[in-house]
Amino acid sequence: MNTSIKSILKIVLPLLLGGILVWYSLQKTPIETLTSYFKNANYFWIGLGVFLGILSHISRAYRWKFMIEPLGYTLRFPNSLMAVFSAYLINYTVPRAGEVSRATLITNYEGVPFEKGFGTIVAERVADIFMMLVIIIITFFLEFDVIYNFFFKDIHIQKQLWLLVFFVVGIFTIYMIFKKGKHPFLGQLKTLVKGFLEGLLSIVKMQNKWAFIAHTFFIWIMYVLMFYVTSFSIDGIANLPFSALLMGFIAASFSIAATNGGIGSYPLAIYAAFSLFNIAEAPSLAFGWIMWTSQTIMIVVLGGLSLILLPFFNTYNPKQ
Numbered sequence: 001m002n003t004s005i006k007s008i009l010k011i012v013l014p015l016l017l018g019g020i021l022v023w024y025s026l027q028k029t030p031i032e033t034l035t036s037y038f039k040n041a042n043y044f045w046i047g048l049g050v051f052l053g054i055l056s057h058i059s060r061a062y063r064w065k066f067m068i069e070p071l072g073y074t075l076r077f078p079n080s081l082m083a084v085f086s087a088y089l090i091n092y093t094v095p096r097a098g099e100v101s102r103a104t105l106i107t108n109y110e111g112v113p114f115e116k117g118f119g120t121i122v123a124e125r126v127a128d129i130f131m132m133l134v135i136i137i138i139t140f141f142l143e144f145d146v147i148y149n150f151f152f153k154d155i156h157i158q159k160q161l162w163l164l165v166f167f168v169v170g171i172f173t174i175y176m177i178f179k180k181g182k183h184p185f186l187g188q189l190k191t192l193v194k195g196f197l198e199g200l201l202s203i204v205k206m207q208n209k210w211a212f213i214a215h216t217f218f219i220w221i222m223y224v225l226m227f228y229v230t231s232f233s234i235d236g237i238a239n240l241p242f243s244a245l246l247m248g249f250i251a252a253s254f255s256i257a258a259t260n261g262g263i264g265s266y267p268l269a270i271y272a273a274f275s276l277f278n279i280a281e282a283p284s285l286a287f288g289w290i291m292w293t294s295q296t297i298m299i300v301v302l303g304g305l306s307l308i309l310l311p312f313f314n315t316y317n318p319k320q
Contacts, residue, residue, distance in 0.1 A: 089303025
């Protein structure tokens, strides 16, 4: 298969999958029902969620400055912010193309070599993966009863024993992978994990590490709060425990990788997570669509404005 066909498939297949998932979602809950939820939603909470999302992106732009400075370059904040919003928008068209475009933009407007700019974005992703792992671990312990009942309700073994089994099996598996595995895939996995650990160590060693760490926590707190406050916007979701919303947040976060910007997959992932708590189909899907729509509108508007304003800003404020 030649490169051009692969490139086309990378664009077409996620869009096709997204279309199928949208159709499936509307089969489960008719569009008239979803429309009624949108009409009756409390838009104060939706607006607050969008505001918190914007704060997270602003913080991400500041964090990027701290990563660029040790390389000997000064990244102007307006360009950093507009590059971040532009990247999110571009990811809606071609998955993962946003990271490349983001590094390209600061190469063009800030003179940062592409490979160095892209390297900081990769290191940034390492920090984000670490934060997601922290959230997953916290949620696992907070909602262990729900997870246990879902998988093992008919197997009469003490929950504490299952927790011990998970821990022992996990440690043993990691040991086997890194000490005994010879398969080429395991070699690639070792390289990946090694790179992940090196990325974390590079963060600890950076000059502005505490500012970087503070921004990283702030970004992810804003992400979670964005999800949490938006849950107050519709009936049937507002009374969910916070840990249950964390499960929905995790499922939704992973769904974004399945299709362009999570179209179709985002609401269904939330519905799947909330079904563990016996939440009805309609409010679960409606909440997922409200979350996805509000954040998508924010990205389309601010990302579009950023792509328009970037050349004007740099024409009238050239790099000195």
